[in-house]
Amino acid sequence: MTCSIAQAGMNEDRQIVVHEAVSPGDEACPRPHPRRLGWLGTTALAIGGSNQSLFLIAALFVGQGHIPGQGSAAILLLILGLLLGYAAAPGWTELVLMSPNRVGGIAAACTEAFRPYSPILSALTGVCYWWGWVPTCGITAILSATAIGQWCLPGVPVWSIACVLVLACTALNLCGIVWSARLAIPVAVAAATLAFISMLAPLLSGRMHWTQAVDFHLTSPFPGWFGSITSVMAGLYLVGFGAPAFETATCHVGETIDAKRNVPRAMLASALMAAVYFVLLPLVWLGTLGPDALGRDLGQVLGPTFAPVFGSFAKSAAIGFMMFNMLPAAMQAVSGASRALAQLSEDGLLPTILGWRSRTDAPWVAILLTAAFAILFLLIGDPIWLIAAANFTYLIGIGLPSVAVWLLRRDAPGAARPYRAPRGTIGLGVCAAIVWCCSALLGFEQFGLPTVVFGLLMALAGAGLYAMRMLEDRSRKGLGLQLGRSLHVKLTGAMLLVLAIDSVGYILAVASIPNLHGSLVVVLEDIFVAVAMLTVTVGIVLPGMVAHSANEVSAAAMRLASGTIRDLATAMNALGEGNLQAAHASIDIVPVVVASRDELGAMAESFNLLQHGVKQVAIGLNRACEGLRKARNDLFESKEVAVHEALHDALTGLPNRAFIIQRLERSLARQRDQGGSACGLLFIDLDGFKIVNDSLGHAAGDDLLMQVASRFRSLLLRKADRGAPDEDARNVLARLGGDEFIVLMGGIQSAADAVKVADRIQLALGTPFMIAGDCVHMSASIGVATSCGGSGSASDILRDADLAMYRAKSLGKSRVEVYNEFLLASVTTRMHLENDLRRALQGQEFLLHYQPIVALPTAEIVGFEALVRWQVPGGPLIFPGDFITVAEETGLIVPLGLWVMREACLTSLIWNQRFGQERKLGMSVNISPRQFAQHDLVPEIQRILIETGVDPATIKLEITESGTMGDPARAVHILSQLKLFGVQLSVDDFGTGYSSLSYLHRFPIDILKIDRSFVSGMVEDTDSRQVVKTVMALATGMGMQVVAEGIECQEQALQLTQMGCDFGQGYLFSKPLPEAEVVAMLSSRTATTMDCLEGQAA
Known part of the structure; x- marks a missing residue:
């Protein structure tokens, strides 16, 4: 599921693919599984896979019904089957740990690997895996029930005891995985203890005959090399059940504490136990009991292996051995296989109901379904054809995960892998998958056409369940229940039609061959199975790849049209309207990932080039808009700076003439329009500044001006000014240039208020200034003008203050003069005289x-x-x-x-x-x-x-x-x-x-x-x-x-x-x-x- 994979820490590209691949019906991430299992609990639950050899030995040695066995060579087949499991185990560990929050084992971990090829393939893998375990649950329950009946309930029907065992395992699993582990641990310990006793007692007592243990003979169904190959493959067809010794340890990754460390531990412990059950025990038993005994009920013949330890209780120990070893397999089927269905449901591949979980985090619908089918198969006796068909689906369920590991290594090399299998083991896993495929091809046909057809139907059940989920999702979204227009459905239907026609051809061909040509019939049967498997595979993979590619491109096109391209159009319109804030295009470009390298891959690559071009256009537009926004902001800032510089003096930072005129005009307008208080203007000219400037230099003069400005500012910043909300009521100090300063006063009642401030300024100038190490004394001539009369403009008041200042300077400097009308008359006369002088010249x-x-x-x-x-x-x-x-x-x-x-x-x-x-x-x-x-x-x-x-x-x-x-x-x-x-x-x-x-x-x-x-x-x-x-x-x-x-x-x-x-x-x-x-x-x-x-x- 998307959430699980994202939490697994896969790389960015892979996360994009995962998010796009989520089923439309998957509306939210499922709640995470509580992690309560340690490596011991996981190993105890997995021992149900290690002891699968116990019910395979008899079938391998003497055969089942009309199907012959392989004789003592079965030991070699068990070893070969174990080696195949060893080859695949590192890759499986890597696969499940890439999704550390999932459950269901290797079959449920293939989802992301198969999505680019066919989501049906993922569903088919999980369902095939589940089918393989359902009959196993019934078989192991029957074997355990047989042992119990022989031991303490001889009069009770075996099938009833077996049903009770299945129901007990079901009830225990519904209580939660912790309760299953609590029972599995003591059962596994007892089973392993008895296994070691059965293995070591004959060795230590000298009852084992080594010559007999290594005397292997292969039984063939017909003479010739092809008969030998057919016999071996038939044996391997059963020995595929050696894989549970490893894959069962991966079924509870999402429920395991510190899965990165404990899952590999459980895999190693399971591998060691598998060596005991698949190699050491069969060899010891063959050398101790002989090949004939191993073809019968092991509970009845294993007593001599326990005799050196238990004596007269040896038979009871053998029965207990079978009982304790068969019970974990039944528990694993209910707990592990059911979680595969639940996980695929949460992935959006199987009907939603299969993913329902109880308060104990148990997938109760999947558990009950597993138990129901197990009891059903148990009641009909778990016939050979049913077991053969289930084994066929199981081989698919364990072979495809190895292929998935290889695909992920190829398609997502940068994905996060908490555990990374050695590189060579990936190829070994693929080789194991090929061997399992060949064993299915050459071994399945021996069970007859009905079994083959039934096995194919079981394998295709996953496709049917996937179709149900698609219909469910469409119904939930109100899209109707028709899938006929889907390209995927059309291609898959065509492939299934080919399979049906091939089946008819096979029946006609076999019916026309005389009975004397048995080998030819076998060849035809193998060809039919091969064609059927190929048809199923191609019918799922090829339509899935085509449909996936088309869906990916279609989804990307819709996303592009409704996302980036729409934003581009909106941004361009906004840019045309001058709205730079809205001129932004979101870049939601998700590369189309298509695994094939043919025309589909070329189509995806072309569309990715188109998306890249759109992305570059969006990036360019965003950069251009960002540049325009920055330029506009810079322009505003420059304008603000320019306005500030235009209204402030560069040397002292004080407002200048333009600023004081603006403020004075505003104050006068407020006084005129709103009847506000009057304002006053002090025009200050420093006396003797030129002498300081000329004698000490311009730098000293600038320093003096800055010190004067600072002293004036401190003096004029009244406490009331600091919190006054009305700026017009504050004192404003400005510098006109040179040694001239202006003080604009608000809220005065008469010229006397302004004169008081002027006197304070004169007093402040009484303190000498330190300039270039010299003590400089300064004074000022100050002219005062007010707006108390209510008339006159800002320029008039500034002129009046200037005239008063010149009057103060002409009267001896260092004094304050208030403007009056006579000053204006004298200035007017002077101005006229100046004009007359110019005219006279x-x-x-x-x-x-x-x-x-x-x-x-x-x-x-x-x-x-x-x-x-x-x-x-x-x-x-x-x-x-x-x-x-x-x-x-x-x-x-x-x-x-x-x-x-x-x-x-x-x-x-x-x-x-x-x-x-x-x-x-x-x-x-x-x-x-x-x-x-x-x-x-x-x-x-x-x-x-x-x-x-x-x-x-x-x-x-x-x-x-x-x-x-x-x-x-x-x-x-x-x-x-x-x-x-x-x-x-x-x-x-x-x-x-x-x-x-x-x-x-x-x-x-x-x-x-x-x-x-x-x-x-x-x-x-x-x-x-x-x-x-x-x-x-x-x-x-x-x-x-x-x-x-x-x-x-x-x-x-x-x-x-x-x-x-x-x-x-x-x-x-x-x-x-x-x-x-x-x-x-x-x-x-x-x-x-x-x-x-x-x-x-x-």
Whole structure:
């Protein structure tokens, strides 16, 4: 049965075949048999097969009825029969242990071997085996009953005692195999003990004659070699009953404890006992009693073999010997043979009723059927023809298992085998099967045509029972009771028709032969038996193979169509619909296993190739779908990563601007639509971060940002936030980039709530940070904006917070400012100014005014400083103080400064060509810090100098002190390159910067311009006057000229002149003038200069 084989641990391929071969009616695995037998109990039950020689000896020596015996040569036939059993025994052990959960012995273990050829063959093997044991049960019961009657019940009919014995064995088996074993063990011990006494007593007492023991003569039915062969085969036909000495030990594998170890033990013990009963005892008895005595009732003649031990009780011992030895055979027939029927029923090969088991695990229907037939045969006297027919079926029942072992070795080499027979013994088992077949062929015919026909009918009973099971299964499934359309039935019926026609031909042939040609009749009878056996075999095997192959392919096709192919279609449709989850095809491909190597095998192989192709398509589809699913999952993951990266800062892992805008918009929508609480926004900018970044490096700057983010995160993760189900009520920390952070606060009532958090942030920043081993102190400018007003978008609130932050930074940094409407107005004004500046650059609305620079001692004009003005069309003139700061912040100062540079150079060229014959007029041009920071400053100035053609010596570039101190090393490099062009370099507003004196000696400076703040206060303020003196002394010491800015009165000019200042400029001399007025002034500069000098003298 499928479950039994699967539990036996067969390999995967074989399991597939087994599962497919299960009968449709087999709906569930039967319950396992309880294992209660040890090897001793199994051996005790099997001794009923070892002592089969006791009722064969008389038939072999003197014959039965009109059938002659083989004489003393029967001893050799017994030995030969035993050797055949020895040859088959290893293979049988391997066969039954491949299915360690089954019962019924070797005949019930052939199921899986024969399924690919014909399931009927399996049923036929088991039923033939059972038929062989049924008459044996009656014969051994009669022999045992005879001994009992002779011993203690002389007046009771033997048949009644025999019936009681059969019924007793039946009742005991119905109680369970354990009770049978409990009785079998003491009976077997008694039988074996008496057997050893009968064997050893004559040897030890010297009563055995060795010459007589080895004097063998063969009796032939007719002269010639063919007569001798016929006689031998007739003897072997009976000696086939030597096989029970071995196969009976395999009937209870599924009920044996540790079958892998105990069954081989029982087989070995049975083999040893078989040697005693089939070889040693017959030889001793022949040498002690002679051949004539062995042809009579052994219970009456074996007394002399027990006399040396039992004396006057020798005859009683002989009777007891027969009684104890015959009883186990009757028990074995009821217990072992019945289990073969039950097992085949559970395999789905015989009617279900035969497999019914009681609570004691006894197959009670099969046991009762066995007992009923045994009693029936017993009552009709177990005639010779019946025994001959049963022996014919038994030879089939023991020969086919050896063939099954060989088939399994060939067809399922990888199947699990707990016990593996030596390789040579498999061939020996097949040879034994061939010998049993030949003995059936040449020995069965001697019993006559009726017996042959009856034996064939008994053999075919298995096919009939199989057909009954098929009808039962069809009925259970509602398929009707007709089998006529089955190819198997049609072919089998045709073969049986051939057998019937052959039988008629045989009868006609035999009837036409004269009685004088006995050998010819025997030959014809042998041919008929051979043809009958061949017809039965071919009629079962060939249709079975064809039907099995067709059924296998049909079942596989149905399974393929309803399984993998259907799933493929469903998967393709699902794939077309984009449902990757449902786009999967199950791969339920079971190879078609056909044992034949002809057209049937080619058909199966072709279908297997088709299945393999479908399997590859399914595998490919599944792999493709799996790849698509993985790609989709990867895409989703990538999308999630991309979304996360798009909404989070890479350095700190904090949300970014996009995230904070989304969250802020959601909070505002909730406040607007549901009347939720307001939210607040803190815009945080770290003060002095650029200094840390530039001085300690970008890695240190990144470390500082991460530490700040971590500190902010710990500070803002309130306890309430950890369990708050509403995400909008939580604080969200984000980084906008650089050193700017955002805190979005939910659930606030007013700006004061946000200011409290801002103050906590300022307090947290008070603790220094350890960066690259240095202690770094940080502060922050924080702008606060809220949605308490209920209006404005997320961008508006972010803008408002940004404006408040810039307000805090402009008011001295490290402070918190709350947004108000005035901030927006100032920013709006600034934005408009920026836009107007851009338009002015494009519309050329800028112009230059020039303020003269004079030599203080003479008041002579020596040059001018170009100062930019903005003339709005139709509007007033705008001075630099109103737009230069915005130009610096927006970067517009760069193109504006280049325009100023070009215009000043062109003007300087023109004026010097017209007014510079006596002395060149200098032109001072301011270079803003933003311009000075440009990487292309030097080439741009060089290009302007070249394009304008101005004399570089007349150009003075004024650089602010603060513009050079940001990166002194770069400033030295830039100034040195500019100096190479021939221009003069001037430091504007000198004295207002920091650390200027420490770098001043490194700069190639020509002129120092004293800031107007010192000049304006030098008359009243002695400190300012002292600063001016110090600068004058420094410039003199370094060989530089000095220009004083912002001279507005004669006293300032006089003091500067007295201090040795070279040049000055200011409203005392002239305000910045348009180009036309400067030209007019230069035209009359001599008169103007003289007037100034006269005024100074006065």
